[in-house]
Amino acid sequence: MSDAIVLRNVGYRPGKDFAIRDLSMSVPTGAIYGFLGPNGSGKTTTIKLILGMQTPEDGTIEVLGHQVPQAAPQALARIGYVPERLHLYASLTVDEIMRFHKAFYATWDATRAEELRRQFNLRHEQLVSRLSKGESGKLMMLLALSTQPDLLVLDEPTDGLDPVVRRDVLSALVEYVSARNATVLVSSHLVHEQERICDWVGVMDEGRLVAEMPMHTFRSGIKRLRVHGAPPVLPAAPFTLLGRSPVAGQEEEWGVRGWQPEMQSWLEAQGATLRETIDLDLEESFVELLSTARTGGSR
């Protein structure tokens, strides 16, 4: 399976205080790739680089087989983009913005656009400036889906939306993706939402990609172990030790990735005893991963 998006060693510094450093990531074709990270971690900047809105200082970006930003228009013709904030012309009506958008896309599906407009309860004559946050989100999703894109790039698409609107937007997205086998890159800090819809996950923090793996690996791969009597220095382990912190006496809590029950024998060989294995949900795994990344632990 080829990759819809490939970033290799990308570096970019938008200001003095923040930089994307040596960023390499791959979004497999047909995947719903959850792009996780706390606010300010570099998700939106990375998305702007992917769309050719910013030019990287180092590295290469390839989107749907096109080099970006050099061939950004060709790539953008096959991309539906929903930014985190309303980006449309405020003084146009819903109908006018649909006609404006249509003029730039040969693949515009007028029937689908009209269906979505009805489904989202948007009126032709509504001014974009008068739309509520939920309606704005729906309109941006309508425009993105009506161009029949091969790749959808969604930057916090449901942030601030009420549960009903969020459900409408996500169901339209899932329906489209299952019908077209499109690739989706969806950025969010809402971990549970990503867990429901994504099959791949990438985690950004402080301008770095700290993890990238299939969702099932991420979901089941990070565990917390309660260990007794482990020596301070350990030889190479068959799993990834993300971090260890003392609890009481000789007892410690370890964050680990790639843990399998049979690895308990390795622990015993070090003179340690496994007291408890705690399964983490996605949000806990996410927090564990971030805290490890910030304290300089291994990926």
Next chain:
Amino acid sequence: MFRAILYTQWKWARPVLVLAAVVAGWIPLQALRSAPYKTMGTYHIPSLYSSITAASTGYQFLALAVAVVIAISSWQADSTRQHVYALSLPIARWRFVLMRFGAGAALLGIVAAAVGVFGGVAAAIAPLPPMLHAYPVGLALRFWLGSLIPFGAIFALLTSNPRKVKWVVAGVVTVFAVDIMLASFGVTQAPLLKGVFEGLYAPGGPLTAFLTRWMLIDV
């Protein structure tokens, strides 16, 4: 694509265009109405000439004002949202900018057409002395080309990277400051600035249009 872009700019600039068209109709009517009649129902030529000359300044101000407003309105909506929408459209940046410029130029053409039409109508209903003639088409063309100059300049400034504009402006100001100092100490004969202005306003220069009269009626 161009039609879609033109439509957005038309929508943003519509009130200004309507107002400009009204003013374009008012200028020649006011000029002809204020010029006193002589005898036999024709105009007193020197008074008419002076009135039409005053109207020429009115046209120049109108062209400048409309050009400024259209240049700003062409770019305002994109600028407000940090150009995110425009940059996400599948079109090369230079083509998008060129189409925005073309649409602005086309809208200026509407006002220029109003200048020509209203000027033509006003001249047609006024009893002109035999040696004077109306030039509404020439005036409209001059109005359009004249308005394109400030429109182009402001549009270029707005579409440029603000950081680069600051550097360019700072560079130009520095060059001129040094040049004036050198000239004042007698190191050079005449300041460069003087030469630049002479070049801009010289016959065929880009700002000549604003020095010459934009006459609806002439010999």
